[in-house]
Amino acid sequence: MDGSGQSTELALTADGLGRAFDDRWAVRGISLAVRRGEVVGLLGPNGAGKTTTVRMLTALIRPTEGTATVDGFDVGADPESVRTRVGILTETPGLYDKLSAAANLDFFGRLYGLTADVRAERIERYLRLFSLWDRRDDLAATFSKGMKQKLAIARALLHDPSVVFLDEPTAALDPEAAFIVREAIETLRKAGRTIVLATHNLDEADRLCDRIAFIRGGLLRIDSPAALRGALDGHGLSVRLREAATSAQVGAVRAVHGVRGAEMGDGVLRVGADEPQSVAPDVIRALVASGADIVEVRPEQASLERVYFEIMGVTPGADSLEDHV
Amino acid sequence: MRRSIVWTVLQREWFETVRNRLLMSTILLPPILLTVAPILLTAAIGASSLPPELEQQVLAQRPEWASFTPGELAGAFAVQQFLVFFLLMPAYIPLSIATFSIIGEKQARSLEPVLAAPIRTSELLAGKAVAALVPGVLAGWMTYAIFVVLASLLYGPALFGVVTDPSWLAGVFLLGPAVGLSSVVAGVIVSARVNDPRVAQQIGGVVIVPVIALVLLQATGTLLVGPVGYTLLAIIVLALSIVGLRIGVRLFDREAILTRWR
Secondary structure, eight states, X not given: OOTTSOOTTEEEEEEEEEEEEXXXXXXXXXXXXXXXXXXXXXXXXXXXXXXXXHHHHTTSSOOXXXXXXXXXXXXXXXXXXXXXXXXXXXXXXXXXXXXXXXXHHHHHHHHTTOXXXXXXXXXXXXXXXXXXXXXXXXXXXXXXXXXXXXXXHHHHHTTOOSEXXXXXXXXXXXXXXXXXXXXXXXXXXXXXXXXXXXXSOXXXXXXXXXXXXXXXXXXXXXXXXXXXXXTSTTOEEEEEESSOOOHHHHHHHHXXXXXXXXXXXXXXXXXXXXXXXXXXXXXXXHHHHTTOOEEEEEEEOOOHHHHHHHHHTOOTTTTOHHHHO | OOHHHHHHHHHHHHHHHHTOHHHXXXXXXXXXXXXXHHHHHHHHHHTSOOOHHHHHHHHHHOGGGTTSOHHHHHHHXXXXXXXXXXXXXXXXHHHHHHHHHHHHXXXXXXXXXXXXXXXXXXHHHHHHHHHHHHHHHHHHHHHHHHHHHHHHHHHHHHHHHHHTSHHHHHIIIIIHHHXXXXXXXXXXXXXXXXXXXXHHHHHHGGGHHHHHHHHHHHHTTSSOOOHHHHHHHHHHHHHHHHHHHHHHHHHTOHHHHHHHOO
16 A cells, blocks of 8 residues: 555556547546556557646646546646656657756756755666766757657656656657667666556557557557457468468368468468467477478467557548549 | 745756856846946036026926036936836846746747646746846846946936935835836746747837836926835836736646647
């Protein structure tokens, strides 16, 4: 139990959270629970309500309906306590260009009430962690975009928050800078930080998140990347053979318990199965027993991109450029 | 309100202000000019005497100047017109700093991380307001002190008496800071609505108009304001500033900044 009497298992909860601007709902019906050390992605297109959700969860704006807590502190009733417990990387780094890297962090350390000793220790720790220590006295204005983003992440961590919110951390960055920032996030993930990552980058969400919440005006679905993929048809095994499988060999595979179907095409035998890893040994045994030479066996999964389109209800290319040419 | 947080904001504001060359030039240059210009002008006018009709008018308004020589009277009349400068300084310097500070943060999108910290809006606004107000008021007072020293050294005790009479003291030390506060308030309100510091300064410059009107009325003899008048004016301006501050605080609301400031 923490100071507010809540379970220490959960760092963040939201129940029916929604926000309207004037008479238009930006987002509503957000309900989720984030465990400590978990990385949860908020995935959705631009304007889906990701930033509004992050702002409500960080007590920057009040929810119109619903509740949310951080460490048991309610974002609406006790916003100041929530702000002391969260760190946020905003869409833009928002650094003070005329201050050095260390001075930027020092300013925020003071706002969070850290003592001089603690500030000095943490500024060094995080600048070293993100390889910025040698540039600590340089003005933020002289930093590249990737370095600015890393400095902003260091700023979000300075007060040792329970939950770190990263809002579009790699948007508008070139591939090299985006790589640097993803590495930084990976470092945090390995360190066991609780992270909420708002992004519309599928690969980023796939690589970094334990669970992904699909948002578009509300919460559409939340699950692990593997479970999300598994929910789609097309889940199975891809078996490459030295020679094309005979009908007898295909029939032997289809007879394996747990296999939904098997089909030969482009030199690869595609095997449909709900639990590919469970059926793989039996499929391999059946093929070998029927005289097939196996070159490679791979689990075949739906891409997160396909999952995204499926959940968002989008048909890619439905209104394609070709239609207008 | 936690003073340590206000002080933190204030220090950062000043740190950035002294590194902003454009802003520093607008802060430093006018006080230098405003110190030298009255002295030179007074020297030029003090060498001659006022036209007889004007002299009679001035003496009718200022009977305490009856013992002055024609040169001293001309100098006293000239120097009297410069009181407005010492009211203008606390007006435009805070306006410049406040608008640069708020619009600069808007443009850099640096307010969101600050608002995400456990800082209260009142603390943030207080830090910014004091950081803008103090340099303007101090510049006005320092320039006035230099002006008094130079006036007394160059033109003798008669002019020293003119520039240190109670109406000057009330104007510089009471109305000046009140005008400065109204200027900060104008800067906050206008900066919440526009995105260009120069536009904000031009619109916020409206607060200077009543000051100029006051001095014009005084110079033409239409309205003579004494120490009590300046004190009352200071109280009125202060009251108006407090009302404006309430509007400013509302415009500076966290949600308004995050969702409406573009």
